[in-house]
Amino acid sequence: MVTRGYVRSSSALSRQVGDETLVTRVDRESLDVLAGTAGHIWRLLEQPRTVAELVEILAGHYRADPERIRRDVDRLLEDLVEREWLRPFVGA
Amino acid sequence: VVGTGLPNGGRQRPIAVGPDRWQGILSELKWQRLTGLALRAAQEGAFDLDDDQFRDLMTAQRDLMIHALVLERTLLALWSRLQAAEVEAVVLKGSALAHGVYPDPSWRPFGDIDLLVRDKQWPKALKALSSCGFQRRYQEPRPGFTARFGHAALLEDSQHVEVDLHRTLVAGPFGMWIQPDELFDRTTDFVLGGIVLRRLDNTAALAHACVHASLGFRPPLLLPIRDVAQLCVSDDVDWELMRDWSRRWHLAVVFEHAFDTAADTLGSALPVGLEPVARHDRGDRRALRAYTSDRRRYGGKATATVLAIPGLRGKFEYVGALLFPDRAFLVSRAKEGSAGSYLGRWAVPIRWVRGRSVSLMTAIRDWWTRNPMRAGRR
Numbered sequence: 001m002v003t004r005g006y007v008r009s010s011s012a013l014s015r016q017v018g019d020e021t022l023v024t025r026v027d028r029e030s031l032d033v034l035a036g037t038a039g040h041i042w043r044l045l046e047q048p049r050t051v052a053e054l055v056e057i058l059a060g061h062y063r064a065d066p067e068r069i070r071r072d073v074d075r076l077l078e079d080l081v082e083r084e085w086l087r088p089f090v091g092a
Numbered sequence: 093v094v095g096t097g098l099p100n101g102g103r104q105r106p107i108a109v110g111p112d113r114w115q116g117i118l119s120e121l122k123w124q125r126l127t128g129l130a131l132r133a134a135q136e137g138a139f140d141l142d143d144d145q146f147r148d149l150m151t152a153q154r155d156l157m158i159h160a161l162v163l164e165r166t167l168l169a170l171w172s173r174l175q176a177a178e179v180e181a182v183v184l185k186g187s188a189l190a191h192g193v194y195p196d197p198s199w200r201p202f203g204d205i206d207l208l209v210r211d212k213q214w215p216k217a218l219k220a221l222s223s224c225g226f227q228r229r230y231q232e233p234r235p236g237f238t239a240r241f242g243h244a245a246l247l248e249d250s251q252h253v254e255v256d257l258h259r260t261l262v263a264g265p266f267g268m269w270i271q272p273d274e275l276f277d278r279t280t281d282f283v284l285g286g287i288v289l290r291r292l293d294n295t296a297a298l299a300h301a302c303v304h305a306s307l308g309f310r311p312p313l314l315l316p317i318r319d320v321a322q323l324c325v326s327d328d329v330d331w332e333l334m335r336d337w338s339r340r341w342h343l344a345v346v347f348e349h350a351f352d353t354a355a356d357t358l359g360s361a362l363p364v365g366l367e368p369v370a371r372h373d374r375g376d377r378r379a380l381r382a383y384t385s386d387r388r389r390y391g392g393k394a395t396a397t398v399l400a401i402p403g404l405r406g407k408f409e410y411v412g413a414l415l416f417p418d419r420a421f422l423v424s425r426a427k428e429g430s431a432g433s434y435l436g437r438w439a440v441p442i443r444w445v446r447g448r449s450v451s452l453m454t455a456i457r458d459w460w461t462r463n464p465m466r467a468g469r470r
Contacts (some may be wrong), residue, residue: 014161026285054383
């Protein structure tokens, strides 16, 4: 079975400030602030995780419907990959 | 706050700060760069803050972390330029400690970039950094002064990002006694933004932290003291090597001063693997006082450096450069709008000589008054 997962981009530079995460990289002048669920996902992805793992942890944490969480997480992950803060991987 | 996150480091009872004292405390936390540790202490309940105080602290910490990220971005760019120029460099303090030693890099803010390069590569390193837009903030007293007697050049770019390019760890006599080339044998990797950089290993980093804590500022800053404590509990310090350096590099007094100051500040002894040194060389103690006493303000460090410079010729060249620097140096050190003057430059040694003469005259007068032979003649 093929699983889809994500890990932080190794070129990202980040700092945690309370619940927020500040992220930048060497080739970028700007800096992003990841707050709320985005910050939570960033912290969880200190180690590589599959989408299913992320959904399970977040659904437990926020006590929400896993299906709804999955939709939100998919959208967020897509956005974070587009900004090059995360790197997707596919494993067996 | 300084002891937060250390084994037995934090206070047991939460500390509350009244609104009348908060702004003063916040300024001090910012100046001492302790906002990360303070935030952690607040999250652990050891620092009892109301909502407004917590928000202030978060804002201060966010500002420091944004600056730290800007510095790390610059560090990576400089690192690749130094690599391209085949300059062997080591990252000191700041980012190296934040990522290599502290459990959370946000506990260890920093305000500049510190790099150590080998003596023989110093000109090449300056050229490489200059090609990235970094220029010396201050002129040297005379060309080649830093490469021979100084410890670092302060460089900055148009965005006022500061880089301290070191050739040794500290200015003054201890900087002359330390053998920086040996430090390059005590380095290790750390990863930043996917790039592998070099930092001092925990033994060399502890030696540097002690030097910085004891000799850097007077009174000592709290973050370097925390660095000393953080490294002491790291479990991989080679105390035999520390002992060797303390003997060969005259650092016994510095280490002892740093460990005592850290223990006093934290209220508990550190796990130090060095025996207390019963007797130090008087010269080393005098050299330490040049940094830690009032002598620091009155040219004490320069005087102690003269004694540490080997050979008469070197001593004369050092004193000559300090007393008769190039005009460009005077201008760069003068207050804005002033051209700088040699008389202004000599004010400190003149005051020192005058002070010495007065003490000498007073001593002679006292002796003369107390002299029993003279009293007998009366």
